[in-house]
Amino acid sequence: MKEFPGTPGTLTALVLRVSQFVFAVGSIASMATTDSFFNFTAFCYLIASMGLQVIWSSGLAFLDAYALLRKKVIHNPILVSLFVVGDWVTATLSLAAASASAGITVLYFSDLGRCSSGEECQQYQMSVALAYMSWVSIAISSLLMLWLLAAS
Amino acid sequence: MKEFPGTPGTLTALVLRVSQFVFAVGSIASMATTDSFFNFTAFCYLIASMGLQVIWSSGLAFLDAYALLRKKVIHNPILVSLFVVGDWVTATLSLAAASASAGITVLYFSDLGRCSSGEECQQYQMSVALAYMSWVSIAISSLLMLWLLAAS
Numbered sequence: 001m002k003e004f005p006g007t008p009g010t011l012t013a014l015v016l017r018v019s020q021f022v023f024a025v026g027s028i029a030s031m032a033t034t035d036s037f038f039n040f041t042a043f044c045y046l047i048a049s050m051g052l053q054v055i056w057s058s059g060l061a062f063l064d065a066y067a068l069l070r071k072k073v074i075h076n077p078i079l080v081s082l083f084v085v086g087d088w089v090t091a092t093l094s095l096a097a098a099s100a101s102a103g104i105t106v107l108y109f110s111d112l113g114r115c116s117s118g119e120e121c122q123q124y125q126m127s128v129a130l131a132y133m134s135w136v137s138i139a140i141s142s143l144l145m146l147w148l149l150a151a152s
Numbered sequence: 153m154k155e156f157p158g159t160p161g162t163l164t165a166l167v168l169r170v171s172q173f174v175f176a177v178g179s180i181a182s183m184a185t186t187d188s189f190f191n192f193t194a195f196c197y198l199i200a201s202m203g204l205q206v207i208w209s210s211g212l213a214f215l216d217a218y219a220l221l222r223k224k225v226i227h228n229p230i231l232v233s234l235f236v237v238g239d240w241v242t243a244t245l246s247l248a249a250a251s252a253s254a255g256i257t258v259l260y261f262s263d264l265g266r267c268s269s270g271e272e273c274q275q276y277q278m279s280v281a282l283a284y285m286s287w288v289s290i291a292i293s294s295l296l297m298l299w300l301l302a303a304s
Contacts, residue, residue, distance in 0.1 A: 041263055042255040095244070096251040103194040103252030104259055111193055143298075150302030 006144035008074040009067030016141045017061035023134035024053040031127035034120045042100040049097035053134055056090050080149050087142040098131035158296035160226040161219030168293045169213035175286035176205040182279035186272045194252040201249035205286055208242050232301050239294040246290055250283035
């Protein structure tokens with residue numbers, strides 16, 4: 001398997017994983033500190049999906065950090081296949097959750113022309129924005145992983 | 153470039169393109185025949201995104217049919233790169249649009265516990281379901297195209 005920036009055990013991969021983790025944690029924190037998120041199925045789904053993202057990204061970040069410190073190359077085809085499947089599943093769930101929440105946020109902000117919960121509305125928006133940023137970084141990881149698997 | 157089921161100019165690719173087209177047309181028809189879809193940004197976005205899907209999939213379906221009839225192989229790397237980018241853009245937009253509309257549909261059906269528009273609610277649900285089916289077939293096409301490009 002070829003070695004290029006973003007493959008497991010490189011600094012780029014570690015940076016991508018850490019940014020996924022940070023954005024997902026920020027999204028959960030922003031959403032979970034509102035008082036009424038549990039009234040909306042989409043917002044609960046966003047928290048669940050970002051929770052999965054946190055678990056997945058932190059695990060792979062530790063693996064990348066270990067490989068970087070020990071100067072090991074993790075290019076086992078079976079491991080990479082597992083990373084590809086995990087990345088695609090979490091990326092799809094993140095995009096779906098972020099979009100579902102964005103749909104509701106836009107409905108309350110623009111379509112109904114009011115957001116009666118005051119400061120909570122900014123928190124919903126912030127949570128959705130962070131979820132999208134988390135999705136962008138997991139999407140880059142997924143594409144690089146699939147490319148690595150296909151090119152091997 | 154290798155030839156496997158789903159690559160441009162094969163019967164599998166044509167079937168995938170036709171199913172994307174049919175599901176997207178069904179989704180638009182189901183949504184556009186409701187009286188109040190224009191009150192919801194997400195539903196308008198669903199129609200726009202499915203419209204793009206219809207244009208893209210019908211174009212590639214004609215290309216596949218032409219290649220099948222003339223027994224030509226369309227494996228030009230530049231063309232395939234173009235297909236990959238187009239497929240990924242439409243697939244991402246379709247998933248985002250379907251999820252945003254699904255978020256609002258679930259909000260009205262489950263969270264608020266009522267759907268006052270009667271028959272229209274079934275049409276919204278049907279439209280979202282068809283959009284997801286269109287996304288599944290474009291996602292398969294995208295993965296096959298990226299694999300073809302990376303494996304070449």
